[in-house]
Amino acid sequence: MLKIDKDRCTGCKICTKVCPFGAMVIVDEKAEATEACTLCGACVKTCPENAISIERRRVDPSKFKEYKGVWVIAEQIGGQLRNVSLELLSKGRELADQLGEPLCVILLGHEVTGLTDTLAAHGADVIYVSDQKRLAQYTTDAYTDVISALILTEKPNVVLIGATANGRDLGPRIAARLRLGLTADCTGLSIDDKRQLVQTRPAFGGNIMASILSPYTRPQMATVRPNVFKPPEPNPSHKADVRTVDIKVNPAAVRTKILETIKTGAEGELKVEEAEMVVSCGRGIKAPENIPTVAELAKELNAALGGSRPIVDAGWMEHHQQVGQSGRTISPRLYIACGISGAIQHLVGVAGSAEIIIAINSDPEAPIFTISDFGIVGDLFRVVPELVKEIKRVKAQK
Amino acid sequence: MRIIVPIKQVPEIAEVKIDPETKTLIRAGVPSIVNPFDEFAVEEAIRIKEKFGGEVIVITMGPPQALDAIRKCLAMGADRALHLCDRPFAGADTWATAYTLAQAIKTLEPYDLIIAGKQAIDGDTAQVGPEIAEVLGIPQITYAIKVDISEDQKRIKVRRETDDGFEIVECKLPALITAIKGLNEPRLPSLMAIMKARQKEVKTITAEELGGDSKQYGLPGSPTQVVEIFTPEARTGGIKIDGTEDPAGAAKQLIEWLLKKGIL
Structure with a gap:
């Protein structure tokens, strides 16, 4: 809830000017928030009288110390890594170095172990591999089950997913299962002075940008738009610790069945959402x-x-x-x-x-x-x- | 069949302008509309109802004026609506929104199908649909461009758009799907339908009436927090040259410019 201290408010109207949503109005010479208020906090920062505050829930951040590592969920199709997975490794490397934590890749699929060298060369320190037939094709249930279980046991600090069709299908499912914050379609990621992941994304069709934190939950999760970050230069001498994940997909838990896969466009046709x-x-x-x-x-x-x-x-x-x-x-x-x-x-x-x-x-x-x-x-x-x-x-x- | 369609009222983004001085969104006078992706969802739900019978229930969370969006969907042919409208719901992020909507959907059990729009055009997250499905514990099929319900009304088969083309995916009902452009052509309600929609039931629900874990509602229930909103530098037109007389010369200039920029 937005709280306005009417005794402090001088009716100076600064909040009405900084509100991106036009939600602040002056009634009887005091500021008031209308229904359009999204609690974005723009007014809180700029009020010269510190008359505006937002009540937010509090949490003990000391327990966050158990959560370590920057994770990138690799996406592959038929044994081919998607570009965005490599792009996330360059940004992930930067975040991991800033935090002083390892950069880990989660690789799910069938007969995909050959990809671990590529992932290591692109900066992965640890690669968790779950290679099973039931992961050959992406299904919401199987991928959510394996990754959620892995997050619960390994406790990463940050989880990054490419904002592809399947990435945006998977991310919210995991977030809701673990009751985590998730920021969609980020175009900027950085670490602030409190070691929190600052997730920046466009909204209102790119008319405004929002910076978002997940202050109460770990891991901090984001899906990231393809083509925003450059893939790193591969370094073939960089090696990773490859760990086999021992979580079996329960066939009964996979409720959707893919009857057919249809590729459109000519072989090798570039996609508008991926192309440079x-x-x-x-x-x-x-x-x-x-x-x-x-x-x-x-x-x-x-x-x-x-x-x-x-x-x-x-x-x-x-x-x-x-x-x-x-x-x-x-x-x-x-x-x-x-x-x-x-x-x-x-x-x-x-x-x-x-x-x-x-x-x-x-x-x-x-x-x-x-x-x-x-x-x-x-x-x-x-x-x-x-x-x-x-x-x-x-x-x-x- | 009982089909539930969660919808959102959004500002017509195309009409949102930026105040050049304050760099903030000018929302005054910007019309509110039903999120376009949600219209595909409503249309599909009505078509399924027309084929198999049953009812279509629209559900939204939003301020009192969201009633306009509800009325539009009722005019299209939805049967009734739930409107979650209360201050404690305000400031919800995608998780809190999905949790709150899911609590309301639980009161509508047994349902067969939930159809949501792919994403809302103001937030563009595409998260609320899958998050609702997870809270309710039902399967999801996102990005539906074609939907078939089996004759026994127990299964759904969806043509789903992926990054590489399409997948035909099947699952048992109840399930949640999300609708994309191309699924159908939403109907324009007739004047008669608009009149009739005014008689249809819209139930307003407060946080207290909804029950559930109220700590999950609104801003206090939101695990994400917006800490800053800023306006990206607005684009202004750059170089403009006339290539009507000498297209070859213009092409040359452009390529030189691109080479200098390091793009080519």
């Missing part, structure tokens, strides 16, 4: 048979090919290629919007997540230019092929 570069097209493409013009650019850049909502709704591209608020969450270094004028839902989905935005559009007034770092006003059918030519030329010189 995304080339995307909108209504300016005019007809589905023109998509290869833009696809050619994507291919030349080794970028994933995406589309705006109207293109996907028209059935010219697949759902999993949709970029923007109702589509996939992307986080590329480079985003090239071809013939996308920039509906607000597209802008909010892209502005906060791409490092550099390029726009090519024939309309000089297109809203996409308000967020692009480099814009070309022009006909995409003339500009894009020139870009392809130019990239080929530069590549040839290299």
Whole structure:
């Protein structure tokens, strides 16, 4: 509950200005919080009279000392590690070094022991391996059971999971079972002066960022967005202590059954949510048979090919290629919007997540230019092929 | 079948703007809507009910004005609603929200299916659905793009979107699934349906009436704590060049710029 000490409050209105949610109002010259208050605490920090406080539950932090180690839950599919698992190892290494604790990897699957060398070379000190047939494919129940049991016995301090489809299926299940705090889709992680994990994430479509702590529970858990951190340089001489996990999956406890797995996209097709570069097209493409013009650019850049909502709704591209608020969450270094004028839902989905935005559009007034770092006003059918030519030329010189 | 749909009222994100001076969200005048992913959930629940019979119950936790969102779902065709509305529920993180909603869902036993939206567009966490399933101890299938209920109404088969494509996953009911775009096209309620929705039952529930472990509710029950909210630097348009006359020249400039930035 937000508490306002009416005797201290001078009605100075500073809290009404700093509240990100417009929830503070002045009634009879005193501050009051409306229903819009989310208890984010912005006003508490800035009140010059210290008149505002939030009642929070307290806990004895001394018992937290038993919890040690930064864990990364590795995600593999068919024996292939996902990029995000390696990305988490570089950030995990940094956090573990700051805390003076080991960096551990949890590897679940079937016939995956071959991956331990790669994980060790990328910085893992300890690797817990659970290799069993019933873990060959991800299921919510089996993975939750094994990892929750492991957390209870080994007591890690931090658990990081890639914010992939399965990572976001698994994370909340474990958190709820162990009654732990969990922060979704983090883009920043650091350790504060009280040795707590500060988890930073975008909200409101990237319009605001929130820094979140889990002050009352251990381990501190977060899912982390792919492509935010760089994978570490592998060091083949770095060795890890590989430990076999002796927790058997109980077949009766696995309540879902995977009847079929369908891969979409061509073999090796880059996914918009994972790719370092995304080339995307909108209504300016005019007809589905023109998509290869833009696809050619994507291919030349080794970028994933995406589309705006109207293109996907028209059935010219697949759902999993949709970029923007109702589509996939992307986080590329480079985003090239071809013939996308920039509906607000597209802008909010892209502005906060791409490092550099390029726009090519024939309309000089297109809203996409308000967020692009480099814009070309022009006909995409003339500009894009020139870009392809130019990239080929530069590549040839290299 | 008894189908429960947890929904959330959210601000229309597309209309949320940042005050350039105070760097805070301007929420005044921003319309509130039913979370778009929840509309897919409501629509699917109604379609299943239309096929097999039964009832669709909408449940939400939120301030009094969340009633507008409830009415919208009732107008779409849900039968009745629970509205958890009380100050002690405020400030809940995903765990406290899921725990509280699960307590209310328990009062609706026996239920067959819970359909939630993949995530809310304001928080984007995608955590509340799976957390509800865990509290209730039922299986979950997330990211549903196609749903089939068996003829005996005992099993569910879901086409689920993954990072690599799709999975067809089956389990026994009761279960919880989360809905994504592409599952269906939510209907627009007719004027008649909107009128009729006003007559449908909405039960308001306070923290005291709900019972359960009240220490798990609201801010005190939330294991995570927001310590800071800040606005990322807003993007402003950068370089803009005219490539209408000389597309080759424009392309050259762009590639040079990218090379200088170290991107290529």
